[in-house]
Amino acid sequence: MKRHLTAVLLLWLCAAAAAWAQTTLPAAVNTDPARAQIVLPEPANPRLPSLILIGDSTVRNGRDDGQHLGAAGQWGWGNPLAALFDPARINVVNRAIGGLSSRTFLSAGHWQRTLGYIKPGDLVLIQFGHNDSSAINDTSRARGTIKGVGDESQEIDNLLTGQHETVHSYGWYLRRYVADIRARGATAVICSPIPRKSWDAAGKIVRNRADYGGWAAEVARREQVGFIDLNELVARQYDAMGHDAVMRLFPQTTPDEHTHTNLAGAELNARTVVAGLKALHVPQALAALNDAGQAIPAAEDERPVVDAAKVTAEQPRDAALPTLFLVGDSTVKSGGANGAIGWGERLAPYFDPAKINVVNHAIGGRSSRTFLTEGRWDKVLEQLRPGDFVAIQFGHNDVGRIGDPAAKNRGSVPGTGDETVEDTRPDGGREQVHSFGWYMARYVTDARAKGATVILLSPIPHRDAWQQGRDFAGYAQWDEEVARKGGALYGDLTMTITNAYRSVGATVVDTYFSDARTHTNDAGARFNAERVVETLKALPGNPLAAYFRR
Structure with a gap:
């Protein structure tokens, strides 16, 4: 009995000491802040x-x-x-x-x-x-x-x-x-x-x-x-x-x-x-x-959704020639908004206009999901002909959380599987959202059915994510998997640009962006367009070789 009372007393003393340390000891007791016992607030109303x-x-x-x-x-x-x-x-x-x-x-x-x-x-x-x-x-x-x-x-x-x-x-x-x-x-x-x-x-x-x-x-x-x-x-x-x-x-x-x-x-x-x-x-x-x-306004979203009504869809200049179609988000086409230029807007000079058209269908704020659900992919398919090429780059806007209004209904399910997640649209309607790989595989299947060659490009790296490791590791892996299974080509644009950024250094790279971390300015777009050309030339068989400027 005595031993039992002693044990109970010791447990009570330990609990009391812990509670006292949490609520009453001044910060000056210990100069090490990791062990400092200070008074911290608790929820005033647990309900x-x-x-x-x-x-x-x-x-x-x-x-x-x-x-x-x-x-x-x-x-x-x-x-x-x-x-x-x-x-x-x-x-x-x-x-x-x-x-x-x-x-x-x-x-x-x-x-x-x-x-x-x-x-x-x-x-x-x-x-x-x-x-x-x-x-x-x-x-x-x-x-x-x-x-x-x-x-x-x-x-x-x-x-x-x-x-x-x-x-x-x-x-x-x-x-x-x-x-x-x-x-x-x-x-x-x-x-x-x-x-x-x-x-x-x-x-x-x-x-x-x-x-x-x-x-x-x-x-x-x-x-x-x-x-x-x-x-x-x-x-x-x-x-x-x-x-x-x-x-x-x-x-x-x-x-x-x-x-x-x-x-x-x-x-x-x-x-x-x-x-x-x-x-x-x-x-x-x-x-x-x-x-x-x-009364405080919301922070500005640096990845706005471009108003599609204000974007004129491009057409192939010469219907007798094959066309290289570009599909993607604002990192491919920004149109100069807030000084931003996408690499797709600086790519055409690398191709011989007497041999191929370059048509940029990319639009800001879109993901692999919304480019399809908005019907923009259908417009590309209407223009596709046998012998054409389609280069597709998504990922920047696919990272948004499904169900979060801030993501603007553009997030996709991570991975390449067949699972779906239900999302509520602004009009109250329900949408079954597929995986990133599902949408990319849809593009590959549709374009190849038209007789086109499909090239999946991993996203360009963020301004703040190229110095350590690699950016967009998941999206690069999913692009590669979809391309391999679907008969498309894959180019690791993320690492091609990352390696080029590392060669010129952070001081130079910082001059290539128009905002905190996503969009390039004209100099950055030109730099990245060169890297896109490098990536395309490195594809198996170099399928676009005959169309580059000599």
């Missing part, structure tokens, strides 16, 4: 849905009090974000902790405690990156993660904690959070880290497309979750405001502070988060915005 934030000090700074300096102190954007929501409709729960990385928020147990508050219907915003570039193992903070989004890992004996630890990549930790959130029946949205107060040689705010901003986007794309590109969206606003105005968004008492904003800067960032949530059409968030939140 309401919750908007839960996890991240670092740019989301919740210190004790969330501005270091007793009021608006002039350091603030994370999670604090003013709460002021844009109605507390009678949603809990805004800022569980971010200063000094942590995607790794240490998990390894120190903060994520496990936060998971206990996540329930079905909740929304979780994830923003890490500012501290992930730190040392992986040292006696100071030991918070770094492996660069990139891969599955590589590193075994360490942590010099700070004294524990053996397996350290993963930045992307691995983000994927872990997404998986756990989904398992709870909640919705995850990944945010790229806000930009620092740092300008490049051209006077523009430095972006993080090549590292944490780009990696966050890549994870969101692979996991098919919402993504708010805070890094780019805030940087654009900073560029428009100018140097002096940006300086006023950071603490004036510490002019060298380049990461943490004052309250005015945090408010700008919070408004940008809401603009991003509106662009994603996240229902939990939209339904709970107060008047101030409702």
